[in-house]
Amino acid sequence: MNQNFQHMYELCKNHMHSYVLVEMSDGSKVDGIITGLDDEYVYVAVPLGQGDEQHANAFPSDHQQRQFGFGYGYPGYGYPGYGYGYGFGRPRRFRRLILPLAALTALSVLPWY
Structure with a gap:
């Protein structure tokens, strides 16, 4: 398993149910609440x-x-x-977004307000 992949998996696991900003390998950014995680994907509730x-x-x-x-x-x-x-x-108020864990490059915790 790739070291960056393992690092992103641990970050997502530690910030489960937190409001985060996720940056993808293509440069796109998504903010939302991490609601689930498995070996391949991270599940995010994105506010509408x-x-x-x-x-x-x-x-x-x-x-x-x-x-x-x-x-x-x-x-x-x-x-x-x-x-x-x-x-x-x-x-x-939210829609579910499924992101491939391998495409994540950065994760930042955001305040709720």
């Missing part, structure tokens, strides 16, 4: 920015249905808050 919330939902039209309170039947009819447009939970 403005406008990204709608793209993170499982159903693209779900956002519109919750916003306008559609119920059973056609839009505007039925009981708002019941039926298809209800019960999908809170909007997502």
